[in-house]
Amino acid sequence: GAGVSQSPSNKVTEKGKDVELRCDPISGHTALYWYRQRLGQGLEFLIYFQGNSAPDKSGLPSDRFSAERTGESVSTLTIQRTQQEDSAVYLCASSRVADTQYFGPGTRLTVL
């Protein structure tokens, strides 16, 4: 079966613009995570979705960041009024509950 897919693979935007990143999880995976990796650093947790439960948004760095998930399928991460410090690789992962997380290839975001 297909793995986690993300789009776009690369996104270059100007400071102040909004961007939307997409994640298609593995079919049947009820849990979905967003992480980001800044240059030279480890991955930072952003947000977690599990079924119909309220998402865990504890990792979102500011109110410019938001994410949605439709049921147990696609998720979008939106960053409003992008800043240069938002430049990073944004990674999505999915899993069955309490199971191994499988990562997508990521979206490299560059804010000029």
Next chain:
Amino acid sequence: DQQVKQNSPSLSVQEGRISILNCDYTNSMFDYFLWYKKYPAEGPTFLISISSIKDKNEDGRFTVFLNKSAKHLSLHIVPSQPGDSAVYFCAAVRMDSSYKLIFGSGTRLLVRP
């Protein structure tokens, strides 16, 4: 405040020898630990994991050791192969905290032919 630390940013090893990657953590509430491997332009790939109730887990050439009293874990790769060259991330999980992974900053392993 880094809860998971990988203090060696890089490691170079001769093919056929043992690679030892280290990881330290500060939060005693972590109850599961994982190693992920990452190639450039790809997402991390799960490699091996260990529960906090164990001190060793082995899978082929890969063995993870956990020392809870020292809050330290290590990944041993033996024998090392050139295809093992990648960035290795240590991660920790609290089962009561959304299963979110707390990652170290990674160690870049180069296996020389």
